[in-house]
Amino acid sequence: MNVSLKVTVNGEPREIAAGSSLDDLLRSLELDPRMVVVEHNRSIVRSPHLRERRLEEGDQVELVHFVGGG
Template identity: 40%
Template sequence: MNIKVNGENIKISDPLTINGLLKHIGLDDRRVAIERNLEIVPKSNYSVTNISDGDQIEIVHFIGGGNLNVNFKAGE
């Protein structure tokens, strides 16, 4: 089965759910948002949403951090 993940073609051999894909590529499902074929997949549906041949998946990673100083300016 051929799918596209974040613009990159990927071949997978077994049918997978969104959760299965995340495990396959080593991502924690608690820190991502998923779009499948231009539709946001609710986190509650990751385990029941099957990926099909030709699907386009976009994965957005959330990374903690930042500066709590409201007067902070980039480059300073």
């Protein structure tokens, strides 16, 4: 199967292989799961669950981290 899904990551449209998990998404973006917080359709997914959480068509993903601020 070579079907891809359309998802939105940090507000930008992206395509990812069907059946991909959030962990797969982070790997494809070369992000270290320890340094990023993942919000999937508005719910926070902790790192132990990133592999089991599959992406579906139209999903909204936010990847956030700490930056400088006051």
